[in-house]
Amino acid sequence: MFSGTTMMVPLRPCNGVSQYLSKSPMVHTKRQTTPRNVCMKAQTQAVPSRTQRIMESISVGGEVGGAGGAYSYSALKRLDKTWSSICSAQTVQQEPQQVVSDFPGVFSRSALAEKAVHKFDVIVCGGTLGIFIATALSAKGLKVSVVERNLLKGREQEWNISRKELMELVEAGILNENDIEDATVVSFNPNRCGFEKKGEIWVEDILNLGVLPVKLIEIVKKRFLALGGVIFEGCSVSGISIYDDAAVLQLAEGNILSSRLIIDAMGNFSPVVKQIRGGRKPDGVCLVVGSCARGFEDNSTSDVIYSSSSVKKVGNAEVQYFWEAFPAGSGPLDRTTYMFTYVNPQPDSPKLEELLENYWDLMPEYQGVSIDNLEILRVIYGIFPTYCESPLPAAFNRVLQVGDASGIQSPVSFGGFGSLTRHLGRLSNEQGFMKQSMEIFLTHTACPC
Numbered sequence: 001m002f003s004g005t006t007m008m009v010p011l012r013p014c015n016g017v018s019q020y021l022s023k024s025p026m027v028h029t030k031r032q033t034t035p036r037n038v039c040m041k042a043q044t045q046a047v048p049s050r051t052q053r054i055m056e057s058i059s060v061g062g063e064v065g066g067a068g069g070a071y072s073y074s075a076l077k078r079l080d081k082t083w084s085s086i087c088s089a090q091t092v093q094q095e096p097q098q099v100v101s102d103f104p105g106v107f108s109r110s111a112l113a114e115k116a117v118h119k120f121d122v123i124v125c126g127g128t129l130g131i132f133i134a135t136a137l138s139a140k141g142l143k144v145s146v147v148e149r150n151l152l153k154g155r156e157q158e159w160n161i162s163r164k165e166l167m168e169l170v171e172a173g174i175l176n177e178n179d180i181e182d183a184t185v186v187s188f189n190p191n192r193c194g195f196e197k198k199g200e201i202w203v204e205d206i207l208n209l210g211v212l213p214v215k216l217i218e219i220v221k222k223r224f225l226a227l228g229g230v231i232f233e234g235c236s237v238s239g240i241s242i243y244d245d246a247a248v249l250q251l252a253e254g255n256i257l258s259s260r261l262i263i264d265a266m267g268n269f270s271p272v273v274k275q276i277r278g279g280r281k282p283d284g285v286c287l288v289v290g291s292c293a294r295g296f297e298d299n300s301t302s303d304v305i306y307s308s309s310s311v312k313k314v315g316n317a318e319v320q321y322f323w324e325a326f327p328a329g330s331g332p333l334d335r336t337t338y339m340f341t342y343v344n345p346q347p348d349s350p351k352l353e354e355l356l357e358n359y360w361d362l363m364p365e366y367q368g369v370s371i372d373n374l375e376i377l378r379v380i381y382g383i384f385p386t387y388c389e390s391p392l393p394a395a396f397n398r399v400l401q402v403g404d405a406s407g408i409q410s411p412v413s414f415g416g417f418g419s420l421t422r423h424l425g426r427l428s429n430e431q432g433f434m435k436q437s438m439e440i441f442l443t444h445t446a447c448p449c
């Protein structure tokens with residue numbers, strides 16, 4: 001029943017959405033006595049970093065579950081802690097929890113069968129990109145549900161994408177062209193790829209649209225519900241049991257859902273992927289930090305990728321910085337700039353906060369602005385673990401990976417959403433891989449519905 005520090009109280013399904021309402025947990029505090037040596041304490045307290053001061057001066061909305069959906073300083077510290085544990089681990093991180101288990105025999109004769117409260121053709125775990133594939137499958141007449149541990153909501157920070165990739169959503173029957181127009185909040189041309197002293201190339205119509213995930217996902221969610229889809233929000237996947245005739249999902253909140261196929265769209269840190277990869281340390285990691293800020297007078301073009309420096313030392317590690325920059329949809333002077341680098345995860349690899357400290361010095365120089373003239377609207381950060389063995393081959397009967405969990409995202413452009421749209425046709429069309437998998441499961445198993 002607990003998610004982080006909030007308690008989830010189950011509500012009845014409403015409009016196809018089963019929700020869990022957040023309630024503050026009871027807090028017991030010990031009576032504090034004022035320390036006599038207050039001045040001494042103040043002197044020894046760590047001075048907040050520039051990153052902390054900047055981030056704590058911005059009011060950020062609620063966090064969402066998908067990659068890059070948290071903007072607070074405390075969420076940055078949490079991600080840095082995860083990153084440090086990846087760096088300090090041996091080749092294999094601690095033994096991952098077993099989430100998926102095989103059970104010989106048929107589900108209908110198992111003890112669990114009586115407890116399954118809902119039955120579906122497909123259950124999609126994770127609702128950021130998961131809602132897109134869920135809608136594509138619902139549109140094909142399948143009974144589909146989505147399980148999302150947070151609210152099923154897109155982030156405020158735009159995704160960059162090319163029109164051709166967006167149109168794949170229309171071709172898959174998930175959106176119409178008006179939806180695309182509604183969710184596209186900015187477009188820009190031309191777009192540069194450049195390396196200092198090596199020259200630059202300017203291109204048109206490549207990653208030149210900004211779509212607003214919060215709008216796009218809202219539209220897709222409505223479509224999914226209208227098609228009869230069911231959403232379990234505030235529900236966390238805790239176990240998957242594979243039988244000869246069914247894949248059964250246990251939620252941390254206690255419900256049991258049965259299906260013929262489970263799609264894992266739980267992102268880079270999916271517990272199922274952790275189990276498949278045996279807790280193996282990533283072969284490489286792309287670290288990204290950046291901000292969306294107001295005050296850029298020169299704001300019509302973009303950098304798809306730009307590097308203005310060679311390898312430099314950060315702490316004990318050597319890194320090369322790359323940049324992305326593009327206009328944001330929130331206002332004509334608003335611009336997003338990302339600084340990213342590729343590292344082997346080692347104990348001396350730089351932390352995200354260290355990269356941000358460098359970013360505040362280097363970004364104004366790169367963009368030809370003064371930081372004093374900028375209003376920082378949002379600070380953004382993320383880590384993209386990558387493995388040589390990608391895309392990830394399917395490891396269990398009846399469980400498939402989609403989105404970042406599948407290892408198909410591009411760490412060069414962070415294009416996880418773009419990657420999904422590029423593969424959506426192949427995944428959901430008549431001859432496609434998802435369709436073939438569905439046919440195998442649907443024709444060879446009795447319907448549990």
Ligand SMILES: Cc1cc2nc3c(=O)[nH]c(=O)nc-3n(C[C@H](O)[C@H](O)[C@H](O)COP(=O)(O)OP(=O)(O)OC[C@H]3O[C@@H](n4cnc5c(N)ncnc54)[C@H](O)[C@@H]3O)c2cc1C
Nearest residue numbers: 065066067068126129149160237267382403404416417418
């Ligand atoms: C800084 C940054 C910039 C980016 N820019 C772009 C861009 O411009 N263009 C682009 O195409 N892509 C971009 N991306 C990548 C894009 O955000 C991701 O590829 C995309 O969010 C991946 O979606 P996903 O659903 O596969 O995984 P995630 O976004 O990680 O979502 C996984 C979902 O699963 C849920 N979940 C996790 N565990 C559980 C559980 N146990 N039970 C239930 N639910 C669970 C999470 O709450 C979450 O909603 C960027 C990413 C970052 C970090």
